[in-house]
Amino acid sequence: PLVGELFGLTDLAERLQQKLGIAEVIVVQGNADLSPWVKEELGRVGARVLKQVVQEGDIVAVTGGSSIASVAKHLSPSAAFRTVQFVPARGGLGERVELQANTLASAMAAKTGASYRLLHVPDRLHPEALQTLVKEPQVQDVLTLLRDTRIVLHGIGDAITMARRRNYSEEELQELDATGAVSEAFGYYFNEAGETVHRMPTIGLQLEEVHKAETVLSIAGGESKAKAILSFAKQSCQNVLITDEGAARSLLST
Numbered sequence: 336p337l338v339g340e341l342f343g344l345t346d347l348a349e350r351l352q353q354k355l356g357i358a359e360v361i362v363v364q365g366n367a368d369l370s371p372w373v374k375e376e377l378g379r380v381g382a383r384v385l386k387q388v389v390q391e392g393d394i395v396a397v398t399g400g401s402s403i404a405s406v407a408k409h410l411s412p413s414a415a416f417r418t419v420q421f422v423p424a425r426g427g428l429g430e431r432v433e434l435q436a437n438t439l440a441s442a443m444a445a446k447t448g449a450s451y452r453l454l455h456v457p458d459r460l461h462p463e464a465l466q467t468l469v470k471e472p473q474v475q476d477v478l479t480l481l482r483d484t485r486i487v488l489h490g491i492g493d494a495i496t497m498a499r500r501r502n503y504s505e506e507e508l509q510e511l512d513a514t515g516a517v518s519e520a521f522g523y524y525f526n527e528a529g530e531t532v533h534r535m536p537t538i539g540l541q542l543e544e545v546h547k548a549e550t551v552l553s554i555a556g557g558e559s560k561a562k563a564i565l566s567f568a569k570q571s572c573q574n575v576l577i578t579d580e581g582a583a584r585s586l587l588s589t
């Protein structure tokens with residue numbers, strides 16, 4: 336039980352590593368759907384792992400969402416962070432300000448003593464406006480930085496839950512459902528086979544760049560995310576997954 340408390344649940348973690356093909360899986364106790372403290376724990380472990388893997392001069396791309404917000408909350412200053420830049424992975428994904436990637440990149444920098452960049456992309460931009468914005472030198476600078484991302488720190492969501500959170504209309508939800516979307520990450524929606532079935536019109540880190548990053552650290556817990564975690568794992572790009580017992584048990588029973 337002591338080991339379980341400190342390093343997560345090792346038996347579940349090993350079985351998940353095999354099932355998902357992810358090199359390192361950490362499982363914390365509980366189910367984030369039911370108890371808010373579980374998300375705290377995901378964040379605490381996420382912060383510890385980030386501190387372990389970060390190196391001088393790193394570009395760390397971060398997404399939005401409550402799981403990554405929890406990591407931000409638990410970070411603390413360390414010498415290794417001094418030359419690190421936190422960069423939002425994607426702009427404008429329809430999150431509340433507190434949960435936006437921009438907010439979390441700046442919060443992480445403030446907590447650790449690192450620096451940060453912002454990607455100013457409003458939500459629901461018309462494709463033409465987006466094309467114009469991409470050409471802005473400020474935006475180009477950040478996109479160039481993102482190409483050198485060494486660490487990606489991101490959340491994973493259930494597709495329909497995320498689409499609702501982003502205020503998709505009933506019609507859009509039905510269309511999305513019809514594509515078979517089960518997971519979402521970086522504004523991409525994936526089906527059970529892990530194929531992209533829908534993309535949000537925004538800019539930032541491309542899926543190919545996620546694949547190129549040396550360390551991809553995913554934070555996602557709660558039984559309701561089991562299918563989503565399984566779907567995203569088909570991308571075969573993650574090095575570390577930090578999840579909880581609720582998601583792990585549900586994943587292993589399918």
Ligand code: F6P
Nearest residue numbers: 398399400401402490491492521
């Ligand atoms: O919207 C940003 C994002 O990282 C999504 O890509 C992801 O699906 C979601 O947040 C996860 O949010 P949470 O951690 O709150 O479940």
